[in-house]
């Protein structure tokens with residue numbers, strides 16, 4: 347499933363050499379230049395391999411130089427004792443959004459440079475250092491920010507993604523409910539228009555193409571279906587994307603749409619199947635085509651969990667990422683009662699249970715599974731907090747903590763074809779999450795964030811003080 351470390355090393359060395367030559371910002375050049383030796387750490391390398399106790403990591407110029415029980419570090423290296431701590435690769439989200447939400451609001455008015463950079467800072471504080479914004483982005487701001495984050499020009503997570511994406515006319519993503527501007531998503535009505543939309547995004551350097559194929563009933567009994575994208579449109583978009591060397595990620599909810607899209611050549615299912623158990627037909631088709639799967643378990647849970655858990659407002663780990671307006675909403679008894687009574691809440695519970703079951707089935711079948719939450723698309727999908735919740739839910743679904751961590755690190759990077767991160771191995775970026783305890787024994791320890799290192803420089807931590 348994972349590529350070999352050797353291949354990683356060659357690619358990573360080539361990549362990071364060119365980055366180091368041109369893009370390292372001046373303010374931390376000095377911090378990067380002095381080697382750092384992290385000593386006596388428990389290391390989880392992100393490949394799925396067992397944790398290695400009492401291991402050292404040597405970092406220089408933003409990169410991991412070596413990893414092992416005994417390292418000959420240069421004499422001038424700064425030594426940092428990591429006894430009692432676990433070092434793992436920083437987390438990577440394969441499915442998030444930026445610039446959609448602020449406080450309790452959704453909408454195009456939130457698509458600003460300042461709001462997006464604030465969210466990317468928050469991801470970083472929670473140890474998520476690579477974020478994929480899977481559509482609903484505006485040109486040219488998104489393209490500028492992607493370039494700046496790649497170059498490390500602003501604090502916060504690195505940014506990849508889909509420019510606008512392709513939805514259905516009068517359908518998903520719903521323009522009114524999400525308060526979207528017309529230029530945030532293409533809604534082609536003919537195969538020609540679908541190809542033109544793909545070309546426009548590819549010309550602007552989009553990393554992937556996104557499709558929304560769903561009637562948005564979300565499992566709510568009696569809900570009115572929205573018009574769904576027709577197969578001739580998505581087939582044209584997929585073919586054109588592949589011609590332009592772009593892979594295609596699809597929003598889905600139901601098994602029938604997942605199957606039709608995989609058979610049509612879609613590369614990534616960007617949500618879990620939530621209406622019924624996955625079947626052998628889907629599994630065999632995904633296996634044969636090497637299709638990736640992102641469950642986004644947090645998505646449905648976030649629809650109700652804050653209404654159910656008033657006491658979470660006292661949790662400093664949530665408080666660290668909770669906007670004051672959102673906090674006031676979660677504390678409002680009327681809001682909580684309304685959410686608990688909503689038909690969507692019952693449907694979301696059912697959808698989450700099915701999503702968890704299907705994740706375990708597909709994982710055990712050896713399907714490529716990445717990592718994402720759809721954080722940032724709605725106010726309750728809180729950047730950073732959502733990713734930690736996803737890890738917890740992945741373990742609740744039946745994965746071991748080590749397997750869940752490898753989804754969010756090595757696998758998440760492999761989904762993005764990023765060979766310079768996601769693992770702790772020589773040549774890779776020193777993007778690291780340092781936590782107290784042993785998250786391979788208890789996934790709850792992944793919330794005990796002590797330090798975050800981005801490209802070899804300590805940027806954050808601890809997330810919660812005085813623990």
Ligand SMILES: [Zn+2]
Nearest residue numbers: 442480720723
């Ligand atoms: Zn999404």
